[in-house]
Amino acid sequence: AYHQPTTQRLVSFSSTRLDYCIPFHSHHIVQAQKLVCCSTNNIMAAAHRQQRQHRKSIISAPTMFAVAIIAILFLPSAVHANGNAQVIFQNESKSKISIHWINPSTKEQVPMIPNVDANSNVQLNSFEGHSFEIHQTPNDDGECNATADDKTCHVGYFTVVPAKEMKVQTVQINDRMEVSLQHVSPNVDPTAVVEAADKDKKYMDSYSYTSNADEDTVAQCMSILKRTLKTKAPPGSKEEREAMDKYFLCVNREMASTIKDLNDEVEFQKELRKTISAQVENVTCIDADAPSSPDLEVRDWTNERDGVTRPVHVKLDRSTSRIHVVKNFAAPEECEAMEAAAKPKLRRATVADGQGGSQLSENRKAMQAGIKPKWAKEAEGDLVARLSRRVYDYANHVLEGLELSHEGQESLMSIQYFGRGYNDTEPDRYTPHCDGECTGSPHLYGNRMATMVIYCTIPERGGHTNFQNANVHVKPERGAGVFFSYIDPKTKMMDDHLTQHSGCPIYEGEKKIITQWIRYGVDDASPWTSYNTLGIKYSEAGE
Numbered sequence: 001a002y003h004q005p006t007t008q009r010l011v012s013f014s015s016t017r018l019d020y021c022i023p024f025h026s027h028h029i030v031q032a033q034k035l036v037c038c039s040t041n042n043i044m045a046a047a048h049r050q051q052r053q054h055r056k057s058i059i060s061a062p063t064m065f066a067v068a069i070i071a072i073l074f075l076p077s078a079v080h081a082n083g084n085a086q087v088i089f090q091n092e093s094k095s096k097i098s099i100h101w102i103n104p105s106t107k108e109q110v111p112m113i114p115n116v117d118a119n120s121n122v123q124l125n126s127f128e129g130h131s132f133e134i135h136q137t138p139n140d141d142g143e144c145n146a147t148a149d150d151k152t153c154h155v156g157y158f159t160v161v162p163a164k165e166m167k168v169q170t171v172q173i174n175d176r177m178e179v180s181l182q183h184v185s186p187n188v189d190p191t192a193v194v195e196a197a198d199k200d201k202k203y204m205d206s207y208s209y210t211s212n213a214d215e216d217t218v219a220q221c222m223s224i225l226k227r228t229l230k231t232k233a234p235p236g237s238k239e240e241r242e243a244m245d246k247y248f249l250c251v252n253r254e255m256a257s258t259i260k261d262l263n264d265e266v267e268f269q270k271e272l273r274k275t276i277s278a279q280v281e282n283v284t285c286i287d288a289d290a291p292s293s294p295d296l297e298v299r300d301w302t303n304e305r306d307g308v309t310r311p312v313h314v315k316l317d318r319s320t321s322r323i324h325v326v327k328n329f330a331a332p333e334e335c336e337a338m339e340a341a342a343k344p345k346l347r348r349a350t351v352a353d354g355q356g357g358s359q360l361s362e363n364r365k366a367m368q369a370g371i372k373p374k375w376a377k378e379a380e381g382d383l384v385a386r387l388s389r390r391v392y393d394y395a396n397h398v399l400e401g402l403e404l405s406h407e408g409q410e411s412l413m414s415i416q417y418f419g420r421g422y423n424d425t426e427p428d429r430y431t432p433h434c435d436g437e438c439t440g441s442p443h444l445y446g447n448r449m450a451t452m453v454i455y456c457t458i459p460e461r462g463g464h465t466n467f468q469n470a471n472v473h474v475k476p477e478r479g480a481g482v483f484f485s486y487i488d489p490k491t492k493m494m495d496d497h498l499t500q501h502s503g504c505p506i507y508e509g510e511k512k513i514i515t516q517w518i519r520y521g522v523d524d525a526s527p528w529t530s531y532n533t534l535g536i537k538y539s540e541a542g543e
Helices: 040-053 061-073 190-198 206-210 217-232 238-279 281-286 332-345 375-380 383-398
Strands: 008-013 018-023 084-091 097-102 109-116 120-127 131-136 155-159 168-173 179-182 297-302 309-317 322-326 367-371 412-418 430-433 448-457 465-467 472-474 481-485 501-503 506-508 510-519
Touching: 084 097, 084 109, 109 120, 109 238, 120 238, 155 179, 217 238, 238 281, 281 465, 309 472, 322 383, 322 472, 332 367, 332 383, 332 412, 332 448, 332 510, 375 383, 383 412, 383 448, 383 481, 383 510
Parallel strands: 084 168
Antiparallel strands: 008 018, 084 120, 097 109, 097 131, 131 155, 168 179, 297 309, 309 322, 322 481, 367 412, 412 510, 430 501, 448 481, 448 510, 465 472, 465 501
């Protein structure tokens, strides 16, 4: 939805799912009786019901509510603005106009108000710094009527000024789509402004009436829709489609301020969670006897290639963030083959330096060696190739549709940690980090999006894997594999810190693991070595 804001609107919410049910574009015909709407109270109640059904999930009811409403409005970036303002668009032109919101992140145009009649007004809640384009709507011949000599369809632009300066902002639009901003006192009721502006006009927009209604927001909007369809909209007519557009606008306008309040609360809770988890990281890691976190569920995975069924302990299972522990993933002989291949190549492990390269760091104390599988010997039973193939089999099983291949991928990495006792002030460990991008942004083609960590040698004390923000703690078990993905395979959006993890200190014994970082968008023609540690191709970075 975030990448295709003009394709669908989310208008229905149930206790167990979000229902995508109505296309947004006005040229799609939708029967009004198929609409399912509910008030904000019902949405919150549904969120609470779902929270009770998934008590072990970390998502909160306010988060679910915010996500539901944000999906309705398709305003993923607007909710991060600092101040909201009432914006009144006065169409002073002789043509219909459409108003488009400009997504500040992608610069894409998101249709907000598809049809505003000539000499009419619409009002919506927006946020300071957000920009809009005003498009003149062409006639059936594809022409506009700015003047008798000018048939060009013009475009105007408007950016919301700081709300503290102008809480109510009236935007007047002339025949050439030229915009003028009229000053209105911050204390003026925006409803009064709309009514005053419409006082001498032949047409008053329906949204002006709803401002004074005492009914529930969604009920108001549904009332307008039903009234319009009943009185003047034959099924499948242009009027019916315009009525649906107005219904969406009505809901959008009334819900905007609620979104901001809810998002502020979500952001506060997220930052609070991250702060608390960082503070308890060392406390969690020092408890060498702590068991793994409880499972959400246990599934079976049968690998068609070897016919073996392996139990999968699901610790986290969200679209952008999954943590699975697969028992008996690697055989002892596969671990031994990797260790033997790595022994002459071991070197000090490095981390990204933030400038596209890598460097040594006290945040990561371990030895490592990359081992490239010999795919030409896979059919002969090469143990390293057999293990690597199993990694991609499981990744494709979980992340359907990505069709991941070993071609162009990073080598399997043998990583070894050594314990030197509880008195060691700088034990071998790997402090909290993300293997790929984990800020909730779109995936960068060719970059990491999943990881498999396989435990081969288990330390006597320490060495757990801790996903601090997800409240997931995994105690090493020989042969088990921890698979975690940080991408939504459908939307290609990345995780937002839930798969951030650490390798807890090793106090006694040795910890030897095999790690496969999995990328999406690489192949033999464009391998992982084409990218620097910032995820940018060397050719594009000028290197």
